[in-house]
Amino acid sequence: MSALPPPGRPVFEPADRIPSLAALRTAAGSKDWDAITSAFAGLRDEDDRALACRTVAETFGTELFLRETVNRLPRDPLARTLLADRLIQTGWQIRSSHRAEHVSQQQFSDFHAHLRRAELLLIDVCAEHPEYALAWYLRVITSRGLQLGVGETRRRYDRLAEHHPHHFSGQSQLLQQICPKWGGSWEAVHGFAQECTRNAPAGSPTGALTAMAQMEHYLEVAEKGGTRVAETYLREPDNHARLLDAAARSVLHPAFRADAHHAVNAHSAFAAAHSAAGRPAEAAPHFRALGDHASVFPWCYLGTGDHETEFVRHRKTALAKG
CATH class of the missing domain: 1.25.40 (Serine Threonine Protein Phosphatase 5, Tetratricopeptide repeat)
Known part of the structure; x- marks a missing residue:
């Protein structure tokens, strides 16, 4: 073979x-x-x-x-x-x-x-x-x-x-608004992501809001306490469980449209969240779905801040281990 x-x-x-x-x-x-x-x-x-x-x-x-x-x-x-x-x-x-x-x-x-x-x-x-x-x-x-x-x-x-x-694009924009950097709160951010994921049809990209919310929170924690503290936040069992559940309801569900324009943004969010948390094997299915396609967000939140460098580095690790 x-x-x-x-x-x-x-x-x-x-x-x-x-x-x-x-x-x-x-x-x-x-x-x-x-x-x-x-x-x-x-x-x-x-x-x-x-x-x-x-x-x-x-x-x-x-x-x-x-x-x-x-x-x-x-x-x-x-x-x-x-x-x-x-x-x-x-x-x-x-x-x-x-x-x-x-x-x-x-x-x-x-x-x-x-x-x-x-x-x-x-x-x-x-x-x-x-x-x-x-x-x-x-x-x-x-x-x-x-x-x-x-x-x-x-x-x-x-x-x-x-x-x-x-409307996934509209939900993504509101998620930005209710982040603390724009006058909101983390309670509102995570609550909105969970509410949208729970109410969305099976196979909807909406579940990626959970990953986006965690990456926004990760960035703030990293800016205040450093990358290691931010990684610890992502590794919390409740956050991990919510991420897995959201992926199962959305991008990993059989009803998900792999050819949809928004598929890349959705898979990128999950791949980045698992990668930042040090879970390359769990990021691997999302990298395989992405292939050579990627979105700038949220890779620009990781490491060097260079989205291409971070995507390539984490993809190599994930595909080798998953």
Whole structure:
């Protein structure tokens, strides 16, 4: 029996590993609105639509084209939402990913200006199309960025959940908001992750929220007490048990869609949590599912902070032991 080929260099950019997103990125770059609308029309999963929205928004040079499209089609919800996300992405790039104390007042001013412009577009879309998941999802992000508070962000998420109760992308964004670094608490973070996992259909990616919550908590513990203390936190029997249960309900369940756009983010969260806890054999099934695909989060939380270095190092160990 021939040995499996060694794993290759991981691919982190979704549009580099998902052909439909690559085609969408090309359409956005070439300002082909008909191709963009056709691509979105073919997506039935709202989490797939959220990632497609982000693909367009992160394509360099699209803002002018999207603004012209909104001027031409002022009532089109997709055009307004894509322009709003482009403004959001530009704003977050200005702010950077640093903690607030390391962001200048000018950065905050420009960041908030972009988010307010996005909000004006999204408010109208939500008023005209209350069930429009993409707009409510983005308003969860703008609420956090504009520091409107946990209550307002939760209100927006609840509006999204009225029509789309298991919106994994929206749940992931709310999870960020209720972390202590954004004004929440660890009790709220872990409670929300467990509630969503318990209520989700079998095979839903939602179980990965448990792994995401633990990795967020791990990062704070590591920053305050060091990596060894953080590893001890992850190894606590209750945390380990919750992680195994969440994986069994979600990414390791037979009903899980391995070809879904969000599968990589979900498996990455579990692989990282087990790896950080020193459980390479339990990380191995997730690495095997990932192959050469990966997400930046939460590998950027480990060790060197270089997501590619950490992914490759932990994958090598896991596949050798599991």
